Amino acid sequence: MEYKNGTSILDKGVYIIRNEEFKTMNEDDSLLARAVRRQNIIMKGQETPEITLNYNPGKNPIKDSIVKKTKDICRAKTPTILHYFTLLVLGLGTWGLLWCAFGEDWNWNGRWTKLAFVGGLAWAAGEAFQMCTSLPPLLAALVIGILARNFEFLDMREYTEIDAFLRRIYPVIILGKGSLAFDFKYIKKNWRLVSSLGVLPWTAEVLTLAVCMHVFLDFPWMWGLLLGSTYASVSFAVVMPAVQNSSGSSGNLSQNWNQLILTAGGTDTALSVGVFGVIHSFIMHEGDDTYRYIKAALALLVGVVVGVSWGTLAKFIPHSKDFYVAEMRLLFVLIGGLFTFFLSAKFGWGGTGGVAVLACNSTAANCWEKDGWKLNKNPASTAYRVMWSTLEPLVFAYSGTFFVIKAPLWNVMLIGLGILCICVVVRLTIAFFVCSKMTIRERFFVCCTWIPKSIVEAVLCPVAYNALVARGNYDENEMQYADHFIWIIIQAILVTTPIGFLLTKHLGPFLLTEKQKKYDIDPET
Template sequence: MTENKNTTKALDKGVYIVHSDDLKTTPEITFNYNSDKKTIEDDVKKENKFCGAATDTLGHYLILVILGLASWGLLWCAFGEEWSWNGRWFKPAVVAAIAFAAGEFLQMTTSLPPLLAAILTGITARNVGYLDMREYTELDSFMRKIYPVIILGKGSLGWNLSYMKKNWQQVAALGVLPWTAEVATMAVCMNLLLGYPWLWGCLLGSIYASVSCPVLMPTVVKLTAGKNLARNWPQLICTAGGTDTALSVGVFGVLHSFIMYDGDDAYRYIRAACALLLGVVVGVSWGSVAKFLPRCRDPYVTELRVLFVVVGGLFANFLTSQYGWGGTGGIAVLACNATAAKHWAKDGWRLNNNPASTAYRVMWSAVEPALFAYTGTFFVMRSSISKVMFLGFGILVICLAVRLTVSFLVCSNLQLRERLFVCCAWVPKSIVEAVLCPVAINALLSRGQYDAQTMEYAEHLMRMTVQAILVTTPIGYLLTSQLGPILLKENSKVVKESEA
């Protein structure tokens, strides 16, 4: 029997690329987690371990405080009074900082996602009169073109295209059918209960129907690590949830452009029909170029690969938004990063565990508190919204019931407990919702001319989406983390086969 041998080639300027026969196929999604690995701390007393961890944590937050103060001082010196403690630009910065601190505190004390504290920070800042991002339309609109690139690029770097090809029916059914059912349900409810036009109902549905798998992925990975399970759950949740996200971003962009951008009707219909397909073509083409450029022998191959996908994604999203081809840029980012990751895996870069994915995680950690805090500032507490919020809660219950019923049915090939786990994972709504829900308001404010009815549609869309984030995120997270160990038990048949 022949063994696969790793060969290490020394390249110019001290760069080494490890090639292995095992890399002929794209590896499964991997994370830095191994339940069987023993660390040095296993042999250290609990007191010393606690003190060391506390010291490391204190040092971590201390350096963040120092860097934050230094950055503020730099901006103050460079741009003057607008960055003073009561300046125009200081307010968004301090709200983002408070949102980060509140999120970290919430996660340490309750393990709930920090985004909940961030969005509540934004709501509080708006309702005490400290910050209203409607006064920063240009800044907020600019940032909401950056958020999707980071979110979609981060997720698609973990896609295993070989897995998706092999399990395309399961991925497509779970990613498309519950999403479609929820969008249709939302459009009907909004039309019958609130008198929304069908197009606006579908616009809200395209936001509302997005599942937020990144909130649950760390939990899913920990639940499945070291277990002999019949399915690759991290990859199924990642790819099916990514398909769901791609639909939300793409369809929202198409509908938003159709509503907000004027032009010849024939051109608008052609643009709507071709937007998603064009995004796939552009993304796959750009990602394929990443196979050859930069060359693996380049001494700066790591940095150039990261810049290649990040800058390319930003340019695609800004360019398509500029010309009213909403949704095309987001789909291009997904297709590009998934294609690039497949090619890079052949050079030894593991999926979701390589320098590019690390860069995206750092960027997301930096922008996540600001995203949710700024979204929260659009939510104004008024007595007049009680009716809308009451109806919104009822619509949320109906939409969730439809989504989970369809999710349960399309997983007919899974065991009962596995189907229940999928339903738990398909509850949270957060990230895409937070990015997209104020976009219509910003677009109307930027145009300057709009009728009161249209603005009311946009306001209701935002309020109902924020409500869905606050309700579904903690419920979905707790269901998955608490019921997951019970629902994802090892399959005894698989265990026996592996032992044999």
């Protein structure tokens, strides 16, 4: 009897069954052969699975991913690149216009071109510095000014009239910009905290600095108080972005931190500008002693009255339905502030103009709020921010050109560093105890924000020097006081600004995060 035997072969890596039959002993007994035939029938009705690799030797997945990411980055950065390119074109166009109009003074190495070049370089260096480090750009602008002076490229002592003019414009923009965000409702509700935090640490630091300067550097008391009124100003604008981020990320609602730092810091700034103006007028302007004392006593009060009156008038004119209401409101407070500041300086009422600007803009902003303009989010606030972003690099670069490195500098700076440590400790101690109703961590947060010194210091530090040069009849001791004044102030800016900014930025979210309450839970419940 014949038998058939079937074998299954896996051919070339795919599942193909090939049956080979051959005769054997007895076909009836070939159960295996029947099973194989049945399997062949089943396999014929199915598709043969194939294993394929989708490989294209012309493609590189890693390279394609890098190219895609590069395109995305370029697409995202294009508006920024075009923004800076536009500014460059506008700057070159402006310089070309001035060169065509005024000739040699505006050629590539002209007298006025140096001023513009240092200002532009300070702005560019500040932008690059902030992108690389996140620190405020004012530090780079200040260093650019110091380098420009000590490499004998630019000396603002040769431009005292221009510098003095600009330093009457800076305070109007600084005080006007900040006060447009003051919320009178918050101030009315928290007036004790705002006033004490704005006044007490400032007063303590002014007196401490005056004593230290008199003891260690033989400063006269009036010069010590003049320096102290500048030195004690806190630069809340430097830390405000970090304050907003910290309060927003922590969810701490125990206090309106933005308004607290803004209003208390604004009070501190107004005191610095006002008291500096009063003391400066008392030192630099001669006259009847009785009249000088009357001016000193009434300057700040007169500034408040004038500012509130002008700000209230801004409620009624221009009319809220005027087609050009935004432009006219801006010009109303800006021109009014500039006129008041220059007028008070002309007649020796220093300090009146600065306080008037702060009172005017804060009053006007709260009146405009009733017409639908949000505080710090309106056309006037936007215009002030643009003006300050233009002036900020000029303030610090031109102030840096007064910092001359010479023989007695290092001794004064070493003593100044010790005085700085003493003043900061006194200031922060008073601020810590003023905020007694806050938690310990919240009080430390306030102390972090109360460290930076920069804006008012940079604006006012060369004012005494310019006044002495303009007056003409000064002695060597007074000029030495003015030089020491500048050195001490610039040292404080370079030391306290990065420290205060970094502490507020990195410790702020932690210090404002409220601790979670712990509850004892019975395991059986």
